[in-house]
């Protein structure tokens with residue numbers, strides 16, 4: 725998979741936006757989201773000056789190794805343009821978010837493996853809890869509450 729470091733600039737401004745992507749059509753993705761009013765990326769500052777003044781350049785193309793490598797490369801370019809950068813969230817920030825996510829995922833997996841039996845017991849206990857449905861006047865499993873309340877029988881019993 726190929727990755728791109730790209731720059732978006734405007735002839736109406738000195739500012740630039742630096743991003744990285746594996747999407748060949750990233751620029752049109754940015755602009756079409758913008759036209760729909762859905763782009764909340766900081767590149768909007770440049771688009772607001774007029775899309776017709778914007779220019780999209782690929783600064784580097786490389787093979788995707790991993791997300792960390794991609795973000796590091798993006799950060800290198802953001803450092804080069806640091807005085808003109810319109811980006812609010814730098815690659816480094818995204819990296820930190822990504823690392824936190826990985827750590828969390830890892831910790832969660834470790835917990836699940838270490839507490840396999842405890843979790844299974846909790847699951848089982850939860851499956852045995854019954855509550856009253858006041859609409860149907862009957863006991864239902866608490867874990868099925870959501871499904872029950874969308875079910876035909878329950879809906880038919882609604883006043």
Ligand SMILES: [Zn+2]
Nearest residue numbers: 857859860878
């Ligand atoms: Zn019910």
